[in-house]
Amino acid sequence: QVQLAETGGGVVQAGESLRLSCAFSGRAFLRSPMGWFRQSPGKERELVARIQWSESSIYYADSVKGRFTIFRDSAVNTVDLQMNNLKPEDTATYYCNSDPPRSWGQGTQVTVSS
Numbered sequence: 001q002v003q004l005a006e007t008g009g010g011v012v013q014a015g016e017s018l019r020l021s022c023a024f025s026g027r028a029f030l031r032s033p034m035g036w037f038r039q040s041p042g043k044e045r046e047l048v049a050r051i052q053w054s055e056s057s058i059y060y061a062d063s064v065k066g067r068f069t070i071f072r073d074s075a076v077n078t079v080d081l082q083m084n085n086l087k088p089e090d091t092a093t094y095y096c097n098s099d100p101p102r103s104w105g106q107g108t109q110v111t112v113s114s
Contacts (some may be wrong), residue, residue, distance in 0.1 A: 002026030002102050006095060009108030012086055020081040020108060022096030034072060034079045035059075035099040038092035038110075049081060050099045063089070086112045 008020040020036065035050035049070040050059040058070060069082040079096055093107040 002028050004096055004103075004105030006105055006108040008080075009094060009110045011111045011113065014087055014112055014114050016086055016112075017082070017084045018086065018110060020083065020094055020096075020110075022079045022081075022105075024077050024079070024096065028102060029077070029098055030074075032098035035097060035101075036068075036070060036079070036081045037095045037097060037101070038090075039095070039107075040092040043092075045095070047099065048094070051079065083110070086110075088112050088114045 003025045005023045006020060008018060010018060012018055031053045033050050033052050036048045037045050038048050039045040046061065048061050048064055049068055051070045051072045053074065055072055060068060067085045071080040091110060091112050093109050095104055095107040097104060
């Protein structure tokens with residue numbers, strides 16, 4: 001059984017920052033790459049950032065590179081996403097999951113106003 005709980009979303013203005021946090025549990029996640037995904041209305045869910053279990057490799061989508069940073073604490077099974085210089089196009093529901101993903105959590109809504 002796997003569980004995911006995303007928190008930290010909110011409504012901010014362009015240029016501001018948010019930090020999302022995800023607590024995960026389940027043996028399937030323990031040594032899996034973990035990622036943050038997002039989905040906005042009418043669009044497919046996309047991978048935003050991913051970090052390996054060993055933190056040896058990190059991936060960022062071009063659209064967030066230089067603005068977002070992913071962190072992982074394997075000791076307490078959390079993965080965070082620090083989002084700086086947010087833009088209106090970052091508005092979406094954000095989800096964490098393994099990559100490839102398993103069951104989805106509720107996600108957390110991020111809304112960026114211009």
